[in-house]
Amino acid sequence: MSLFSSGLFGDSGSGLGQRSKDAEKTTTDATATNIVSIPLAEGQTMSIAAQITGRRTTGLSVGYTISAVFKRNSGGNVTIVGQQLNEAVHYDAGAAWTGALVADTSNQTVDVRVTGEISVTINWKCRVNYTIQSA
Numbered sequence: 001m002s003l004f005s006s007g008l009f010g011d012s013g014s015g016l017g018q019r020s021k022d023a024e025k026t027t028t029d030a031t032a033t034n035i036v037s038i039p040l041a042e043g044q045t046m047s048i049a050a051q052i053t054g055r056r057t058t059g060l061s062v063g064y065t066i067s068a069v070f071k072r073n074s075g076g077n078v079t080i081v082g083q084q085l086n087e088a089v090h091y092d093a094g095a096a097w098t099g100a101l102v103a104d105t106s107n108q109t110v111d112v113r114v115t116g117e118i119s120v121t122i123n124w125k126c127r128v129n130y131t132i133q134s135a
Contacts, residue, residue: 016044016132016133016134017131017132018129018130018131019129019130019131019132020127020128020129020130021036021038021126021127021128021130022125022126022127022128023035023036023112023125023126023128024123024124024125024126025114025124025126026121026122026123026124027114027115027116027121027122027124028116028119028120028121028122029116029117029118029119030115030116030117030118031115031116032100032102032113032114032115033113033114033115033116034111034112034113035052035112035113035114035124035126036050036111036112036126036128037104037107037109037110037111037112038109038110038111038128038130039107039108039109040070040071040072040078040108040109040110040132041072041108041134042072042073042074042075042076043072043073043074043134043135044071044072044132044133044134045069045070045071045072045081045132045133045134046069046070046071046110046130046131046132046133047067047068047069047130047131048067048068048069048070048101048110048128048129048130048131049065049066049067049128049129049130050064050065050066050067050099050101050112050126050127050128050129051063051064051065051126051127051128052064052065052066052099052112052114052124052125052126053124053125053126054095054097054099054114054116054122054123054124055122055123056095056120056121056122056123057121059092060092060094060095061091061092061095062089062090062091062092062095062097062099063088063089063090063091064086064088064089064090064098064099065086065087065088065089066084066085066086066087066099066100066101067084067085067087067101068080068081068082068083068084068085068101069081069082070101070103070110072108077103077105077108078103078104078105078108078109078110079103079105080101080103084100084101096117097114097115097116097117097122098114098115099112099113099114099115099126100112100113100114100115101113110130112126112128114126
């Protein structure tokens with residue numbers, strides 16, 4: 001049993017607390033694509049860490065571990081606090097694909113985005129751990 005499923009980090013239905021999400025996506029172009037979108041309500045702060053892995057059928061691979069803090073003040077948009085930290089970036093030569101954490105002010109979400117390559121199929125997997133807190 002994990003700490004998350006045990007209720008030790010539960011949120012009592014408020015959206016607060018520690019959470020984890022797994023997601024998959026396939027890209028075939030160089031368009032930034034959301035793998036995960038997490039809403040952030042007014043008056044909340046989120047710390048987030050994402051592990052992203054991309055692999056092409058030829059074996060070319062990338063891996064990223066990135067983290068950041070986002071906030072949304074009352075009446076405001078989601079914004080990043082400081083800047084994203086790229087803790088680990090590993091890639092095969094020729095794999096110029098990217099992963100990023102992004103504040104989406106249209107939807108008021110924190111997004112995990114990947115960008116692949118034109119006419120290349122890349123299979124992505126992502127694990128996101130995040131904590132949301134309010135005042």
